[in-house]
Amino acid sequence: MEHDSEFDIVLWGATGFTGRLAAEKLAARMGNRGDLRWAIGGRGREQLETVRSRLGPAAADIPVIMGDNHDMASLEALVARTRVVCSTVGPYDLYGSELVDACVRSGTHYCDLAAEPLWIRKMMDLHGAEAAETGARIVHACGMDSIPSDLGVYFLQQRAMQLYGKPCSRVKMRVTELRGGFSGGTAASLLHGTDPELRTPEMGRAMTDPYYLAPEGHRQGPDEADDMRSTKVEYDEDMGAWTKPFFMGPMNSKIVRRTNALLGYPYGDDFRYDEARVVGDGLSGRIKAKAEALGYVAFLASASAPTTRSLLRKYVLPASGEGPDEETRHSGQWKIVLVGMMEDGPMVKAFVSGEGDPATDSTTRMLIETAISLAEDADEIPVGGGSWTPAAAMGDLLLDRLTENAGLSFEFEPTSTVAGYASATS
Ligand SMILES: NC(=O)c1ccc[n+]([C@@H]2O[C@H](COP(=O)([O-])OP(=O)(O)OC[C@H]3O[C@@H](n4cnc5c(N)ncnc54)[C@H](OP(=O)(O)O)[C@@H]3O)[C@@H](O)[C@H]2O)c1
Structure with missing residues (x-):
């Protein structure tokens, strides 16, 4: 039209x-x-x-x-x-x-x-x-939900295909830096999404089914169900650090899988994808990861309970029209690493980052x-x-625009045998 x-x-x-x-x-x-x-x-x-x-x-x-x-x-x-x-x-x-x-x-x-x-x-x-x-x-x-993940995987897979003639059958996205605040609309969305009065079986499926956003007829694959309330911490050998669940992971992953299906499976029909937040190495990294994961689940529980919800809304969370101050916004930053693995092939990586407060x-x-x-x-x-x-x-068209005008950077590392937390965060 x-x-x-x-x-x-x-x-x-x-x-x-x-x-x-x-x-x-x-x-x-x-x-x-x-x-x-x-x-x-x-x-x-x-x-x-x-x-x-x-x-x-x-x-x-x-x-x-x-x-x-x-x-x-x-x-x-x-x-x-x-x-x-x-x-x-x-x-x-x-x-x-x-x-x-x-x-x-x-x-x-x-x-x-x-x-x-x-x-x-x-x-x-x-x-x-x-x-x-x-x-x-x-x-x-x-x-921030979900361009870095969506375009990041698209970029990584394109480079992998160009270099090795095949996509990565597994990609894991690790957030290495996420510094900033959030605004009233994000708080309202969180309270809306956790409203106990709106809880339905369909809402449950939307949260847990990893292929919920795939087109009809494509809602299956090898990835496991999402768990918004997971407190699992894991040592990631490739990052050399402990990780905790990334709160935006379930949403971003659904978009990445939808892209794969919409484009006719350029990442493969057995493609596996997950996201996590890198916290730190050693015992202190492990303790911090667990404490933060438990803290987030406690926060979700308080956002779901009628009394604490209203307290959060009234005293803690930003209201509509409010958000982080200028200094927080300007000093904010985010970095993610996408680690791609091939069957019988090398490990490849993409480093994606952006300037300014991620959520605003x-x-x-x-x-x-x-x-x-x-x-x-x-x-x-x-x-x-x-x-x-x-x-x-928009694929490449948007990738170019984000790089030229939005302060995003996409870098590819062809073969990577040793990773390490330090190289990912530097
Ligand atoms: N995906 C991400 O990474 C990300 C990051 C940040 C924000 N967000 C999302 O972006 C959205 C906005 O966030 P925000 O912090 O900017 O929210 P906000 O400050 O509350 O702004 C909401 C806007 O919606 C307008 N509005 C509300 N009801 C309306 C209606 N009936 N008709 C027309 N306009 C109406 C408001 O107008 P008035 O000023 O007249 O009230 C205001 O302009 C939220 O859904 C949030 O979750 C997503």
């Missing part, structure tokens, strides 16, 4: 914490460029105008679009005006469904920061087929590059409409 649209990108939810940051980053990226037409939107005119007034002179005249995520008429008017909607209005299960519906029906491309498997699957099941007809490319999980600064830079890619690379993106992952939809 062709669009005779007024805008290339509308950043939707620009008054929220990540929305404001995304608006700043988009304004800085666009500078005085007039060839990409963009606007900001949301439900509060005054707040949107305040956001716009802080974007600098080049963005002083960008239009402000009004609407509400539960008012379909306003969403239909929005999607009729733009080629891409980039949404930071979440938790998406609470606010995002009508917007995806409107985008799909009008053939408008869409990207977001959703890290909510249950909702993503709902959108895929409801709208995937229609999106294929209308040409709308729908891409979820375009922030770096996330918003990844999100806006995805939106820009959906707008500017529309004729080169090799897939048509449908429900995609970042790697399956």
Whole structure:
């Protein structure tokens, strides 16, 4: 479906914490460029105008679009005006469904920061087929969940194929650094995901089934069930350090496996994948890993219990619109290592890293590059409409943009016999 649209990108939810940051980053990226037409939107005119007034002179005249995520008429008017909607209005299960519906029906491309498997699957099941007809490319999980994992594995497997003619049948992702904070929307998503009143068998499956996000007919494979409440710590020989479960692992892994299935199994149909957080070496590393793993599970338990939930919401977690201060955001950093193993072959590695607070600064830079890619690379993106992952939809196009513009770095190490925690974190 062709669009005779007024805008290339509308950043939707620009008054929220990540929305404001995304608006700043988009304004800085666009500078005085007039060839990409963009606007900001949301439900509060005054707040949107305040956001716009802080974007600098080049963005002083960008239009402000009004609407509400539960008012379909306003969403239909929005999607009729733009080629891409980039949404930071979440938790998406609470606010995002009508917007995806409107985008799909009008053939408008869409990207977001959703890290909510249950909702993503709902959108895929409801709208995937229609999106294929209308040409709308729908891409979820375009922030720290799950671009580094998704594009990191894609990058590693491409290099492995080029060098050795075959993919790695197993990849393990290890987080070696994750420094920063998180915003009110992330806290709201966590509280929504742990709400005891919303617990259903389907929610249980969304959390534990490793192939939950794979397309229908592809929901099986060699990986074991995810356990959100695991406190297992393990010594990782390749990293030379103790690891604990990585809290975003179950979500990221589902996206990586979905990419493999969507692309026709370039990583192999027996591909195995897992994620963990590197903590440290020696006895102190082991004790710290166990203590942190237990601490996280205790935190999840308190987020699920009615009394402690309300205390967390009231006194501990950031509220909507709040998030880490500028110093935390700027001094933040993240690094991951992907270790790829082949049957009877060498071990290969990819080092992927990003500048700035992973969950806010770096996330918003990844999100806006995805939106820009959906707008500017529309004729080169090799897939048509449908429900995609970042790697399956944009692959190399997005990889290049993230490297050039979003402070991400992807490095490949061909053959690696000795790894070691020090080399991974240096
Ligand atoms: N995947 C990742 O790595 C990652 C990282 C960070 C954040 N996130 C996700 O990003 C989302 C946003 O986080 P945040 O911290 O920016 O949240 P936030 O500060 O609470 O902002 C939420 C935004 O949604 C808007 N909104 C709420 N209800 C609306 C409605 N009915 N119609 C239109 N707009 C509405 C709010 O508008 P008002 O200002 O008018 O209230 C605000 O602009 C969350 O889902 C979070 O989980 C994901």
